[in-house]
Amino acid sequence: MKKIFGLVRVGVILAVHFFVFYSILEVKWAVGITMAIAGIAYLGGHINIAKDRAIPLQNLDAFYKSKLEGAFQILCEQGNKVGVDLRHLRLYMVPDEQINSYSYGRNHIGVTKGLLALDDGNIAGILAHESGHCLHADAFIKRILFCDITIIILSLSVIGFISTGFFWLVFVLLCFGGLCGGCFSFFITRSLGKMIRCVFTGLQHIFVFIYQITIGIISRNMEYSADRFAAKMDFGNELIFFLSRFSLEENVPRTFRNIMYASQPTASKRIKNIEEYCHTILSQEVKCHE
Numbered sequence: 001m002k003k004i005f006g007l008v009r010v011g012v013i014l015a016v017h018f019f020v021f022y023s024i025l026e027v028k029w030a031v032g033i034t035m036a037i038a039g040i041a042y043l044g045g046h047i048n049i050a051k052d053r054a055i056p057l058q059n060l061d062a063f064y065k066s067k068l069e070g071a072f073q074i075l076c077e078q079g080n081k082v083g084v085d086l087r088h089l090r091l092y093m094v095p096d097e098q099i100n101s102y103s104y105g106r107n108h109i110g111v112t113k114g115l116l117a118l119d120d121g122n123i124a125g126i127l128a129h130e131s132g133h134c135l136h137a138d139a140f141i142k143r144i145l146f147c148d149i150t151i152i153i154l155s156l157s158v159i160g161f162i163s164t165g166f167f168w169l170v171f172v173l174l175c176f177g178g179l180c181g182g183c184f185s186f187f188i189t190r191s192l193g194k195m196i197r198c199v200f201t202g203l204q205h206i207f208v209f210i211y212q213i214t215i216g217i218i219s220r221n222m223e224y225s226a227d228r229f230a231a232k233m234d235f236g237n238e239l240i241f242f243l244s245r246f247s248l249e250e251n252v253p254r255t256f257r258n259i260m261y262a263s264q265p266t267a268s269k270r271i272k273n274i275e276e277y278c279h280t281i282l283s284q285e286v287k288c289h290e
């Protein structure tokens with residue numbers, strides 16, 4: 001059921017895209033653009049795996065292979081206890097000494113070489129968080145949203161360019177017709193052309209601003225949700241340990257810009273979210289036993 005949840009989310013989002021495109025374009029264009037977005041969102045994961053030079057689990061050295069396999073086994077065992085089958089996940093090691101992890105798409109998770117220095121339980125906790133992202137198709141959805149803003153920005157650029165060109169074309173035709181000409185009309189046309197360009201550039205900035213705010217809110221919620229998934233799998237303590245020990249983001253100054261745009265909630269907020277979730281689950285279990 002959990003596996004289908006991510007697919008359903010992606011399906012609903014793509015269906016909404018299709019209907020939006022269909023409302024302004026012919027059906028073949030609506031289908032084509034929606035399929036192109038789905039293709040880019042899917043391939044994006046594989047491109048990131050290649051870009052990170054991530055090594056598949058089966059190709060790792062014996063030490064890293066056994067380390068990652070051990071953590072994966074703990075993850076799958078915990079998954080079985082709560083009725084979530086995670087054996088389909090494909091694991092990779094990113095050759096980076098920093099401590100980090102990535103969900104590339106619906107099935108692929110990468111952990112850095114630096115992260116493999118932790119103990120198996122902690123690695124399993126991180127894998128649980130990333131598998132939450134995978135099952136919810138978070139990376140896939142973020143790439144769809146990135147395609148949206150790219151389409152909007154490109155469309156505004158093209159429309160702005162065509163509008164300015166059309167304006168100058170009218171000016172040239174009027175000049176040939178003897179209805180216009182001279183420095184003054186050239187100055188007026190140039191000023192109006194600049195105004196049109198400014199309007200479209202302004203619109204692009206507004207859309208980028210809206211996108212950054214929206215993606216910030218969505219990403220933060222995705223982090224909380226992946227943390228809750230890991231806590232549900234009984235990795236709450238491991239995640240709290242990891243966040244309190246290795247998160248550096250608390251030292252970043254909380255400017256207005258990074259409060260609005262930050263794609264990651266602060267470690268303290270994530271810890272609070274996990275603790276609240278664990279507390280709720282615990283009180284439900286106590287009520288069940290009463």
Ligand SMILES: [Zn+2]
Nearest residue numbers: 129133223226
């Ligand atoms: Zn995450």
